[in-house]
Amino acid sequence: MAAHAILASASPPAVRARRHRPNEAGDRMRTRIVDAALQALRRDGYAGVSVRAIAATGAFSPALVFYHFGSVDALLLAVLDQISGEQLARYQARLGDVSSLAALAAAMEELYGEDLELGQLTAVQEIVGAMAFDPALGPEIVSRMQPWMTFAEALAQRIVAGSPLAGRLDPGVIGSAVIALYMGLEIVARMRGGDTSGSKALVATLTETAPWIDGLLGKGVAASRRRSTKRLVLE
Incomplete structure (x- = not known):
């Protein structure tokens, strides 16, 4: 030596x-x-x-x-790494400054449409569904989900910041729920034979109702108008 x-x-x-x-x-x-x-x-x-x-x-x-x-499983983990890395970078670029539900919903409607066109959600579902509960491969899936959890938690913190919910809700729980919902949309679409109309309708509904929810949280145009009106009355 x-x-x-x-x-x-x-x-x-x-x-x-x-x-x-x-x-x-x-x-x-x-x-x-x-x-x-x-x-x-x-x-x-x-x-x-x-x-x-x-x-x-x-x-x-x-x-x-x-x-x-x-092995094939190691190769498929590399596939997941590639998809997840590209997708996370795209989401971070589009949602990095989002701090309201209205802005989030509008961006997510576009991102979800792009994800459907790219056709990568199905591949992710196949890999995660097959490996998540395997004793050896499950931890590999969890470690690859962590960057998404961190990203979703930070996004949730910005959404509820300055609202009555700040400090009352765990952003980590909200982030996990958002990821579960998003992945669930693809599962439902596949159960319907690839019909994504229901998922698109849900995203569209969120886009329509988000400004109203922002108002309840003290954000958005409606909330700004209420604050302006209140200031005028006080003056």
Whole structure:
């Protein structure tokens, strides 16, 4: 081991740099495998996904799945990482400054429509539904949900801030409920054979009623008008 360390330290800098250079070809192959797994998951569902199906979808050797990921479940977790990372970044960009239900509802109506077009909600449901209750894989799902929980909790804190509910409701509970509701919309749509009209109607209803709820919370246009009227009366 000492001799190996000496030889390594004596190697020219260019040689050492080549040894630690990222394997771009390997990264491209991993991306290709993840994309193929996502396509197969959308098409066949978790129960129908296999190494052979993924390899056939991506037109590569089945052995590459094991070489780069070790197992199908590890590959599907990588798929979940990709989807979740991209989706969370998109949500953070659109909802990062939201502090009222009206603004949240309007943004969510757009985001939900985009999610349906991207077709990734089904893939997430397949992975989470299959792995969440597995003793070994369940903790992997929980750890990947934590960034979403943190994001939803911060969003809930901003929504109730300055309202009579501030300090009375646990933002963590609200955040968890919002995530459960959102994932539940996809489950209901799938139970209806892919019909998303009910889910879209629910989101639209939230958009319509959000300004009224904001008024009850002391936020929004209605609340501002009441505060202005009160000031005028006092003056």
